[in-house]
Every structure is written in structure tokens, then in C-alpha cells.
Amino acid sequence: MTGAGTWSLDEHHYRQITAHLGSLLKESNARCALLVDRAGQLLASTGEQLTFDPTAFASLTAADFSANDQLAKMIGEPEFASLFHQGEHESMYLADVARRVILVVLFDERTTVGLVRLRVKQTVADLTELFERLFRRAASPEPEGMSERPGGPLAGAEDEIDRLFGD
Amino acid sequence: MSMINYASREINCKLVYYGPGLGGKTTNLEHVYSKVAPETRGKMVSLATETERTLFFDFLPVDLGTIRGFKTRFHLYTVPGQVYYNASRKLILKGVDGIVFVADSQVERMEANVESMQNLYDNMAEYGYDLTKIPFVIQYNKRDLPNAAPVRELQEEVNPGWEVTEPSKQKPMPDPWHAGETLIEQRDGLWVQQAPYFESVAITGDGVFDTLKAVAKMVLRTLS
16 A cells, blocks of 8 residues: 556557547547546647646546546446536536546537547547556556666656755 | 656646645645746636635646656645545545645644544545655644644644654654754654654745645655
């Protein structure tokens, strides 16, 4: 039993993720798609330029999902795998990915929640496979492709950390 | 859970300010918000009641600098301190990388501090996190008040320490922030470690950045 741990996202996986999100947008005609981890950090976003603060949005998304998870448990459900918030013009659909990440799709009247829900299913399956691989790699003692970073991304940077904080 | 994004060259870490109600957690974040340059911080989000009591959390992202070409971005959260908001308080701890426990120095709040600390241990344990193994600092706030308890008394009640069982760590460790004091010492034959502590007056900003820097540094050191 320790802390929450660390995981990393490299450029290769980042590109794969944005490709999945890109196809989702194309097939569902949604405006944009974001990926947020359960701790509230934004991992990726694709689609139309965001007109709001994405960092604040990500933290609220994670809180929204966590609160709804607890509500699910209270009524005897293990979880709500997806959430739908309907607005007059703009709506959002949120779906769980591998219990660690949340996929958020923003859409308007140009599409329907039915189509979004349908297309999200495939994207969730693709992303689940990708993230499960990523998290397995993070948990393994010798992560593949990370041998050039022994001990962590800031290995040997103690002096730099001290300098940053003025010691 | 710190997230290292090699694509955007960012390290994202989550810090949670915990502690009893009205202890000054939100005030800590407000001070940070007011002092850091606008280009190094994001929007501050507060989910509060009409009377400005934290209902769910406050959130403030700040960039603390660049290391090894990675931008270090810290997401600061507070929890609602009031006892009956435990369900939402627990949610905020998910994926936490470092904790600041903001204790209220007033003598009358001693019991509330101790209760909140116990609640923190319990909530962390439910996630499988061990408070003694993650970056964790205590801030004694409201040091300017006439009814503030002496730091020694607060240390005894709020920060009694935990047993160090790992033989390699069983040696005296000086407290880098307080000359002549230790963080690990032997007491009655047992090796005991305490969390680093800081004194503050959050409303004027005294001690706010010392606390933040200390915990942020501890978090980054876990990645080195």
C-alpha cells in the first residue's frame, strides 16, 4: 500500500489516441472529444477549438464522474459507465474507459445522442485496449521502451529540483 | 497519480489541501491565485455554497517551472472540511500525489484537527494509499491569533509521527526547515518519523508558498 503511482503517455500512444478521437468525431459528427483521467488531468483533445478553460473542464469532469459513481453505488449499481448532459443547444456525453479514463464528447444539433452513443461504443473498446496496455506497462517493473529513463523521468535531476525551489 | 505527458512535455501532479472546516484551505489557494503570474496559472474553480463554504472542492492549476524540459504543472485541490461532506471529500483524494494538511492552530480546534487527520488516514487507506509513504506536510495556520496553541502542543496532538520499520531509514534525519529539529528520531527505543510542518497566516500569505514549495519538491523528488 503506497501512493497513487505514476504513469506516462508517449508521443506514439498520444497519436494513436488522437487518431481514435478523430475517427469518432468524423463518424458521429460531434464537435470535439476530450480524454480526461480520473484524477482530473486532461490527456488529449481533438476537434473544434475549445472556447473554455480545458484544465478546469477536466477537473470538473472527473469530479462529475466520481460523484455519479458514488450515486450509482447508492442505488445498487456498480457504476454508471456513461453519462449524458443535455443542453438546449450543446450537450455532452461521457463514457468510462478502462475505469481509469473518461471520454467526453461535446455535440450540438448537427447530430443526435443516439448516433454519438453508438459511435462512442467502438471508440471506448479501442481506447480500453490501448489504455489497458499502457497501464500494464506502467505497472511492470521493466517498462518496455522506457529503459532510457531509469528510475523515473527526473532521474538525476535532484539539483535542478533544488534550484527550482530556490534552495 | 502523476501523469507524464511526453507528447506535450508536461508533468501533471495533484496536490490536495485537507483539514478541518474553516481552517484556511481555500484561503491558501486564494493566496496562491493572487500572487502567481496570470500566465502560470489557470482558472480557479470553486464549488461552494451560497455562504462560501466549500461544497465539493476548489481547484487551481499552477505551473511551478520547468525541469529537464518538462513543464511541472500542479493541480491544487481543497476538500470540504465539514464533517458531513465526507463522501465528496474522499472523491477528491483519488489519484493524489501530495497532501497538505491545514490545521487550525486555535486551541478550541485541536479536537477538530485530530478528527480530520484520522479521517484523512481512513480515506487514504480506503484507496489503498499510505499517508506515511507519500509526500505529506502539515501547515499550522492562523498563527497570528491570540488563542493559537503552541507549535509543540500541536505537534504532539496532530503530528505524533509513525514508526519507521525500514532499517535503512532508522537514523536521525534533521528537519531541513527547522534548525535543531528532526524529522526522524529515536524515542523510547522506537524510530519515529514526523511529517514536515510549517507555520502560516494564510490570510496574509505568510507560510503559504513555503508549504506549497515543500510539498511540490517532495512530489517531484519521487519522480527522480
